[in-house]
Amino acid sequence: MGENPVFSIWYRTGEVIEEKLENTSGKEMFWLITVFGIISMMDIASSINMGDKFSLAEILILSVIIGPLVGALNWGIYSLIVHGTSRLLGGAGTWRETRTTVAWATVIYSAKFLLWIPLLFLFGHELFLEETMALTNNLFLTVLFYLFSLFEFILQIVFIIVLSKGLAVAHRFSAWRGFGAQAILFAVNVFVILLRLFAG
Structure with a gap:
């Protein structure tokens, strides 16, 4: 397969997983989990309002240092x-x-990095604060924030779909069974995203 699997997994999931089940290097695994962990750590930092105790720079540094462990x-x-x-x-x-x-x-989850870049540019430290004055006082920024939250929710759905198809290949059953296998994770992810979306 000549295409980069990071891109082709979005639309050729089954073929990519089938190949990578036989041909995934330790280096590839390391970077997949590391990036996943950094993004996960940033999500956690935002959800628990770490900005109330740490600066933006400190949060980003902690995400890079602790993130890989969180990812693993x-x-x-x-x-x-x-x-x-x-x-x-x-x-x-x-x-x-x-x-x-x-x-x-x-x-798919790590693609949220593309959302974090404009979010950090627009909102900066406020992304990690309990009280967000920019969102409270600026309708345009509030609309943008909820738009990004919608994109994040869509990525969660795509992640579920890709993992369902991947599990179908790995376990030799239907993608619907792959979906059923992660139903608990799906419910938890949707709950967390909706909680963040409506709790502000």
């Missing part, structure tokens, strides 16, 4: 849950195949 932990938990549920649904994939599939599916 989240990756392990995701993999463990969907491996167990996939096996319960008749899946035949191995633990290694499940881990690899989840790692490549994080490409």
Whole structure:
């Protein structure tokens, strides 16, 4: 496959996962989990209002330092849950195949980096504060914030779809079973995003 799998996994999920189950290097796994972890850490920092105690620079540095560990932990938990549920649904994939599939599916989640860039430019430190004066006092910025939140929600849905298709390949069953295998994760993710969206 000549295409970069980071791009082609969006529209050729099955083929990419099938190849990467047999041909994923340790370096690829490292970077997939590292980037996933950094983005996850930034999401966590925003959701728990870390900006009330730390500067923007400190939050970004902590995300880079602690993020890879967060990514590894989240990756392990995701993999463990969907491996167990996939096996319960008749899946035949191995633990290694499940881990690899989840790692490549994080490409979709990590695409949130493209949302973080304009968000940091527009809102900066306020993204991590409990009280956001810019959002409270500026209708245009408020609309933009909710628009970005909508894009984030869409990425979560695409992540679920890609992981469903990936699990279908890894476990040799239908994509619907792949979706069922991660139903718990889906419910939790939707709840968290909606909570952030409506809690402001």
